[in-house]
Amino acid sequence: MDLKRWTHVVALADRRSFIRAAEQVHLSQPALTRSIQAAEAELGLRLFDRGTSEVVATPAGEFVIARARQLVFNSRCLQRDVELYRSRSLGDTAFGVGPFPAATFLSQLMADMRREFPGINLRVEISNWQLLLKRLREEDIEFFVADTRDLPPDPNLHVRALRREPGGFYVRHGHPLLKPRKPVTLQQLWSHGVLSVRLPAGVRAVVSRLLGLPSPDALAVALECDDVEVLKAVALACDSVLAAPHAAVAHEVASGRLHALEVTDLPEQSSAMGVVTVRGRTPSPMAELIIGRLPSGG
Known part of the structure; x- marks a missing residue:
């Protein structure tokens, strides 16, 4: 099965709707339906139950989707790494910060970045760790800084402790x-x-x-x-x-x-501040630079 079809499977699992998933992957609904049907036929498994309100993965689907999600993730990481290798530039970045980092060191850090790298575009999302974690998993941000005491255990996440405030x-x-x-x-x-x-x-x-x-x-x-x-x-x-x-x-x-x-x-x-990243996801050079300038633990 090609990677695009795996992407369609993951999108349907996330959106639980052919209409919403089709919008996400920029396909018509009939085209997405045919892609999912082809995937099920190729695997010889029914991946989704088509309910009246939403589409739900079958037990076999959950098994397959977990592995498909990792394939899609690795593909995105490879594409990003190739772009970074080709450009060898700092690149733009987006990251998140919790309320306390936003009120303490964020302003000075961003001022320093703007002075040193005026050609770089930065996007910072200020929110609680729950919403920032969602953004991180959706790959909308590269990392976030927040109080991590209530962060749920997850082997896919890496947390580096910062200075306690x-x-x-x-x-x-x-x-x-x-x-x-x-x-x-x-x-x-x-x-x-x-x-x-x-x-x-x-x-x-x-x-x-x-x-x-x-x-x-x-x-x-x-x-x-x-x-x-x-x-x-x-x-x-x-x-x-x-x-x-x-x-x-x-x-x-x-x-x-x-x-x-x-x-x-x-x-x-x-507080117990930490930098949260996704294991296996290569950060951009600018993200690495910003993380390196955050107040260290101790």
């Missing part, structure tokens, strides 16, 4: 918890409403236990947002408490607009 809780100047200035309890802090990115499962478990809640699901976060700049703006405008890495609020703290709270009953917290 300690964090804490911050409030605006004149906040009631600063009068008198003394350590506060986690309960006092939480009563004002907490602003945060999506909390990792481990952090939710620790905080909910310290607050005496029956489960992590009972923990209420006043505002969850993937944009740390939005969270800072809200914290500066009201009495809510901001949870963030120290590096993300260094400017506001230095100017006296935000103040760190000393919390009596909370262990020290820090």
Whole structure:
């Protein structure tokens, strides 16, 4: 079977619709149907059940699709490697970053890249790790940088740890918890409403236990947002408490607009940032250069 037909099989498995899969591979629906039928005839196996609502892989189809997906992936990698070898240039790249990297080192890193390589085009997607992982698997980005504590185990992924970023809780100047200035309890802090990115499962478990809640699901976060700049703006405008890495609020703290709270009953917290790539997928030279400039672990 030729590679194009394997590509059609994988597209139908992913899209679960002849219409959507045909659009993805730039074929008419009848042409895609004939391609799938030819694949099934050649293999002597029924790969898909054609339901009324969506197309679903049969058990035999799941077996074949897993191997077809690897073939298609390897073909794309080979094509990319050949292009890189032929051009021997840095090339453009696209990658993703989580909320905390976006609020700490991303701006400086991108400014450095633009100064040194003004002819290169970069695309950065800022989001949570769940969406970035989806983009990585779809080959829309080459890698992403995010807190990896909740990343599911996957032998196809490679994670390189970066520098840990300690964090804490911050409030605006004149906040009631600063009068008198003394350590506060986690309960006092939480009563004002907490602003945060999506909390990792481990952090939710620790905080909910310290607050005496029956489960992590009972923990209420006043505002969850993937944009740390939005969270800072809200914290500066009201009495809510901001949870963030120290590096993300260094400017506001230095100017006296935000103040760190000393919390009596909370262990020290820090992020667990990592670079996530797909094993076997050769990064572009520009992607390798950017990854090499990220803050190393330790």
